[in-house]
Amino acid sequence: MFCVECGKEGMTYGGLCGECYLSRKRPVTLPPVLDVQICGACFAVHIGKSWIDSLSIDEAVRLSLDASLKKEKNVSDVKLETKLVERDPRNYLADVRISFRIEDLEGAIDKRIEIRLKKDTCTRCGKKSGHYYEAIIQLRGHEKDKKRIERARKEILSRIDAIGSSNREIFISKEERKHGGYDFFLSSSQTAKSVSREMMKAFGATMKSSPAVGGRKDGHDLVRMTYLVRLPDYDEGDVVTFGGRAYLVRSIEAKSVNLFDLSIWQETKVPKSRIRASEVLHREESVHSTSVIVEADDTIQIIDPSSMKPVEVKKPDNFRLEGSTVSIIRTKLGTFLLP
Numbered sequence: 106m107f108c109v110e111c112g113k114e115g116m117t118y119g120g121l122c123g124e125c126y127l128s129r130k131r132p133v134t135l136p137p138v139l140d141v142q143i144c145g146a147c148f149a150v151h152i153g154k155s156w157i158d159s160l161s162i163d164e165a166v167r168l169s170l171d172a173s174l175k176k177e178k179n180v181s182d183v184k185l186e187t188k189l190v191e192r193d194p195r196n197y198l199a200d201v202r203i204s205f206r207i208e209d210l211e212g213a214i215d216k217r218i219e220i221r222l223k224k225d226t227c228t229r230c231g232k233k234s235g236h237y238y239e240a241i242i243q244l245r246g247h248e249k250d251k252k253r254i255e256r257a258r259k260e261i262l263s264r265i266d267a268i269g270s271s272n273r274e275i276f277i278s279k280e281e282r283k284h285g286g287y288d289f290f291l292s293s294s295q296t297a298k299s300v301s302r303e304m305m306k307a308f309g310a311t312m313k314s315s316p317a318v319g320g321r322k323d324g325h326d327l328v329r330m331t332y333l334v335r336l337p338d339y340d341e342g343d344v345v346t347f348g349g350r351a352y353l354v355r356s357i358e359a360k361s362v363n364l365f366d367l368s369i370w371q372e373t374k375v376p377k378s379r380i381r382a383s384e385v386l387h388r389e390e391s392v393h394s395t396s397v398i399v400e401a402d403d404t405i406q407i408i409d410p411s412s413m414k415p416v417e418v419k420k421p422d423n424f425r426l427e428g429s430t431v432s433i434i435r436t437k438l439g440t441f442l443l444p
Contacts, residue, residue, distance in 0.1 A: 116209070127212045133176045133183060133203050138219045141169045144227035146234075149273070156227040158273060163189060166199060166220055174203075182206040195222045229273050229292075236278050238290035239329055240297035244304075245286040246336035250387070253340055257308055258287050264300050265291065294330045301332040309357025310334045311377070337362075337377070342388035344434050344441075347381055351436045353443060367434075367441040370421035384437055392434050392443060400426050405442070407431060418442055 107114045108122035116122070142151035143165070149156040150165040153172040160168070167187055176183060186202040197220040204213045226234075244261060246254040262277070269275040279290040291297040301312050313333045339345050343354045344367070352364035355372065362380060364373050398406040398415055405426070409416040410433075418433065418440050432443040 126207075126210070127214075130177075132180045132207060132212070133174060133205050133214060135170060135174055135201065135203070135216050135218055138221065139166075139169060139173055139199075140221050140223045141165055142223050142225040144230055145224045146230040147227060149227045149229075151225065151227070156229065156273060162197075162222075163187075166197065170199070170201060170218070176205070177207075179207050180205050189220070196220065197222075227273075229276060232292060233276060233278050236290065237292060238278050240291050240294040241329070241331045242289040242291060242297050242301055243283070243286065243331060243333045244289070244336075245283075245333065247338050248285045250336070250338070250340075253308075253336060254286055257304065257310075257334075257336060260307060261287075261289060261300060261304065264303060265289075265296065268296055268300075297330060297332050301334050304334045305359050308336055309359070309362070309377075310336050339382060339385045340387070344386040344388070344391065344436060344443075345380065345382040346384040346436050346438055349438070351434075351438050351441055365444065367443070368419075368421070370423050370444065386434060386436060392432055394430050394432050397426065397429055397431055405431070407433065416440065 106116065108125055111122060111125055113122045113125075143149070144151075144156065147158065149158045150160045150168070152165075152168045157168070166189060167185065170185055170187060174183065174185070182205060184204045186204070188200045190198045190200070192198060199218045199220050201216045201218055202213055203216065204211070206212075242261060244254065244257055246257065265275065265277055274292060275296050276292050277289050278292060279288075281288040281290075289297075291300075298314070301314075304310050305312050311334075313335075315331050315333075316328045317331065318328060337357060339354050339357075339362075341354055341356055345352055345354060345364075351367045352373075353367055355363040355365050357363075361374050361376050364375055365371070366373055393410040395410050396408045398408065400406075400420070403420055404417045405420045405424075406415050406417050408414070420442065424442060433440055434443055
């Protein structure tokens with residue numbers, strides 16, 4: 106075989122020797138001017154059809170060059186080596202060496218490309234600024250239990266932030282403080298549903314969902330979902346009284362509550378629907394540690410933390426005194442020892 110251009114014998118590529126092929130053909134090309142779009146709000150960079158977060162200028166230019174590179178079908182093993190020179194904060198020059206292979210022929214082309222950084226708005230920030238949402242999570246709890254409401258709020262924000270870190274189309278477009286809780290406007294109905302279910306498990310909350318038509322698009326109704334996540338009035342470690350007995354809340358599940366009967370010191374599980382607490386005593390506010398004076402068969406004598414006077418408390422059968430102090434709680438049904 107010989108080159109139809111220069112007559113050199115040897116391997117040919119489309120009738121041309123390697124030298125003539127590389128000088129006459131353009132197996133790889135880059136534009137002389139490349140615009141790199143950067144979101145002015147979050148600084149994400151538009152690469153191909155996607156917006157990518159947390160890129161340096163060098164990374165943004167390299168990925169943009171990769172996305173804009175065109176090559177012939179027989180070209181493989183393409184590599185770019187780029188050196189950037191800043192002309193001003195929005196304009197750069199990129200000296201690029203493009204290495205490639207065509208069958209057993211290795212080649213390289215040097216290009217100088219003008220890089221222009223262009224301010225734009227990414228799809229996420231555009232939706233955020235327009236308060237776009239597909240669903241609302243309504244977090245509600247007892248107005249007096251602000252600490253638990255705030256703890257649940259942080260959990261919702263953390264979970265959505267974690268999902269959004271791997272999918273930038275998941276975000277909260279708006280958050281509103283409401284009586285007894287918060288409203289979170291989410292970009293994804295599916296995410297709102299999954300996070301609401303996770304809150305049921307984590308906080309023993311109840312969840313209700315309801316749809317609402319939020320306009321029309323392409324001749325179809327746009328349905329927005331609302332998920333009401335209601336925290337129970339009690340939390341793990343609290344004491345509740347109902348049915349004439351006092352119980353320590355051990356743990357809260359989706360449909361039931363694990364309780365500890367303070368009269369007989371026994372574990373029991375009760376469906377949530379059965380609990381209508383007449384009194385809820387929060388542990389951090391109502392539990393007291395006090396000194397033991399004397400222990401008898403059926404009672405234990407302690408110092409009342411309020412009056413500092415001796416008080417007798419009924420002792421459960423399986424109670425075992427360890428040390429010289431005990432934890433107690435006063436309820437409408439009396440004073441009880443806590444495990």
